Amino acid sequence: MSERIFIGVAWPYANSPLHLGQIAGAYLPPDIFARYHRTKGNEVLMVSGSDQHGTPITIRAEQEGKRPAEIAREYHQQFLESWQKFGISFDLFTTTGTANHTQVAQELFLTLLNKGYIYKATVKQAFCAKCQRYLPDRYIEGTCPHCGYTGARGDQCDQCGKPLTPEELIQSRCGVCGATPEFKDSEHFFLRLTAFEDKLLSWVRQQEHWRPNVFNFTLRYLEEGLKDRAITRDIDWGIPLPLDGFPGKRLYVWFEAVIGYLSATKEWAKSIGDEEKWRYFWQGEVKSYYFIGKDNILFHTIIWPAMLMGYGGLNLPYDVPANEYLTIEGRKLSSSRNWAVWLPDYLSRYDPDPLRYLLSVNMPETGDTDFSWREFVRRNNDELVATYGNLVQRVLTFVYRRFDGCVPAPGEIDSRSQGLLDKAEETLKIVDGLLYRCRFREAIKSAMSLAQEANRYLEDKSPWKVVKQDRQAAATALYVALAVISGLRTALYPFLPFSSQKLHKLLGFEGSVEEDGWQLHMPPPGQKLLPPEPLFTKLDEELIAKETGRLG
Numbered sequence: 001m002s003e004r005i006f007i008g009v010a011w012p013y014a015n016s017p018l019h020l021g022q023i024a025g026a027y028l029p030p031d032i033f034a035r036y037h038r039t040k041g042n043e044v045l046m047v048s049g050s051d052q053h054g055t056p057i058t059i060r061a062e063q064e065g066k067r068p069a070e071i072a073r074e075y076h077q078q079f080l081e082s083w084q085k086f087g088i089s090f091d092l093f094t095t096t097g098t099a100n101h102t103q104v105a106q107e108l109f110l111t112l113l114n115k116g117y118i119y120k121a122t123v124k125q126a127f128c129a130k131c132q133r134y135l136p137d138r139y140i141e142g143t144c145p146h147c148g149y150t151g152a153r154g155d156q157c158d159q160c161g162k163p164l165t166p167e168e169l170i171q172s173r174c175g176v177c178g179a180t181p182e183f184k185d186s187e188h189f190f191l192r193l194t195a196f197e198d199k200l201l202s203w204v205r206q207q208e209h210w211r212p213n214v215f216n217f218t219l220r221y222l223e224e225g226l227k228d229r230a231i232t233r234d235i236d237w238g239i240p241l242p243l244d245g246f247p248g249k250r251l252y253v254w255f256e257a258v259i260g261y262l263s264a265t266k267e268w269a270k271s272i273g274d275e276e277k278w279r280y281f282w283q284g285e286v287k288s289y290y291f292i293g294k295d296n297i298l299f300h301t302i303i304w305p306a307m308l309m310g311y312g313g314l315n316l317p318y319d320v321p322a323n324e325y326l327t328i329e330g331r332k333l334s335s336s337r338n339w340a341v342w343l344p345d346y347l348s349r350y351d352p353d354p355l356r357y358l359l360s361v362n363m364p365e366t367g368d369t370d371f372s373w374r375e376f377v378r379r380n381n382d383e384l385v386a387t388y389g390n391l392v393q394r395v396l397t398f399v400y401r402r403f404d405g406c407v408p409a410p411g412e413i414d415s416r417s418q419g420l421l422d423k424a425e426e427t428l429k430i431v432d433g434l435l436y437r438c439r440f441r442e443a444i445k446s447a448m449s450l451a452q453e454a455n456r457y458l459e460d461k462s463p464w465k466v467v468k469q470d471r472q473a474a475a476t477a478l479y480v481a482l483a484v485i486s487g488l489r490t491a492l493y494p495f496l497p498f499s500s501q502k503l504h505k506l507l508g509f510e511g512s513v514e515e516d517g518w519q520l521h522m523p524p525p526g527q528k529l530l531p532p533e534p535l536f537t538k539l540d541e542e543l544i545a546k547e548t549g550r551l552g
């Protein structure tokens with residue numbers, strides 16, 4: 001029975017190139033997950049898009065003397081290119097700038113308003129007398145009342161991850177000029193989060209399959225009690241309210257961007273000419289996964305579920321497998337200080353799979369992990385090239401030269417050979433079970449241990465020597481090795497799609513790995529191989545110094 005899987009992926013702000021922290025945290029994991037489920041024959045919809053509203057974009061536009069829409073367009077285009085080159089296989093990657101998104105967001109706003117979950121109240125909004133403007137929350141800085149971090153912003157504290165309002169900040173200051181802002185009365189709309197407190201609590205308590213960090217963080221936050229949150233702002237860049245009489249107000253970006261999961265699904269349905277098909281991924285027997293970084297947890301475990309509960313008739317998240325942070329060369333990643341590795345930069349010099357490999361074995365699933373160029377080169381050379389790539393290269397080259405380029409017919413399979421074939425079957429099952437539960441690191445390690453096992457097998461059997469005396473024994477060993485290599489092609493495909501698809505062709509298979517399904521598909525004797533080519537390239541250690549020199 002095939003399953004229906006909805007995958008929502010964090011919406012990146014279209015204000016800067018993507019860096020490895022975002023990739024390891026929120027973009028590579030859902031792609032692995034989507035490719036795995038597609039190979040299993042499940043129905044997958046993976047959507048996201050550029051968040052083109054929000055003050056990060058207006059800040060960038062002001063810095064560059066451009067209009068926010070131009071900035072958003074430029075980076076959206078760059079994101080699309082990055083996904084394509086890095087192999088992040090979205091079914092749709094749209095933007096929050098479409099008419100469709102505006103319409104869906106406004107409709108959701110009106111429904112919540114009519115049901116009494118949105119109300120109007122007067123609040124204090126920060127105004128900088130020196131800059132002569134109302135300050136968006138992100139423009140206000142100060143000390144976090146929860147953890148004491150001095151660089152907290154008016155919308156959120158990056159240190160402890162808690163959402164904030166500008167009035168809560170201690171010693172607030174204007175993020176542009178540093179002056180102390182005044183707080184002036186302004187009328188705004190609020191989301192009545194307090195109405196959902198009990199419902200959310202009992203729902204979250206049932207989510208014991210969530211990662212412990214996500215589960216505990218959410219539960220603790222809920223147990224402290226919720227506050228209603230303003231969902232409009234006095235700004236001119238964003239989605240207008242679908243009401244008369246509020247020309248200077250826009251929907252607040254955090255309220256509007258999460259609606260993108262729904263609007264993107266509707267856009268996708270229209271694009272395939274089946275407008276009502278969006279329901280297929282939002283109602284009934286569907287599991288919805290939201291892949292995000294840890295700074296986004298509460299928006300996906302509390303706020304978005306509350307909005308969905310209020311709206312009614314749509315599925316709540318099934319899992320929110322948020323990741324922790326990736327540090328770079330032992331230090332906290334900082335885009336403003338250029339302590340970051342930028343994905344477009346990486347892709348201009350290297351292949352996608354070595355980075356996908358490193359970020360998978362080193363994914364910040366349960367705690368922060370570190371990226372270093374030394375580790376990148378070591379993992380590429382010692383593991384991808386020496387363990388997996390060489391195995392494939394040796395076997396394919398030998399079979400190609402000595403067995404007329406065709407899969408040899410095996411003789412009797414002895415217990416050593418059968419043991420390895422069993423291990424290949426078992427590895428596919430283990431990787432299957434781990435990926436199903438979003439345990440990516442363990443899954444790729446399990447797949448790689450099969451490659452090590454195959455190398456040991458070949459050392460024992462040494463078909464390259466044996467072939468002179470006993471051609472049949474060599475043929476059997478090579479047949480078994482090819483079968484295991486074929487299993488590795490499948491087990492590693494979600495992580496290393498480019499090299500797996502290449503290997504698929506080299507082994508003489510047609511079509512794609514996904515179409516071939518999640519199974520140990522042994523290439524049949526007589527199947528014609530393509531002329532072998534290496535899957536990976538050894539990297540020069542010199543690049544370590546060159547690349548670390550670009551940091552900071």
Ligand SMILES: [Zn+2]
Nearest residue numbers: 144147157160
């Ligand atoms: Zn804090």
Ligand SMILES: [Zn+2]
Nearest residue numbers: 128131174177
């Ligand atoms: Zn100011």
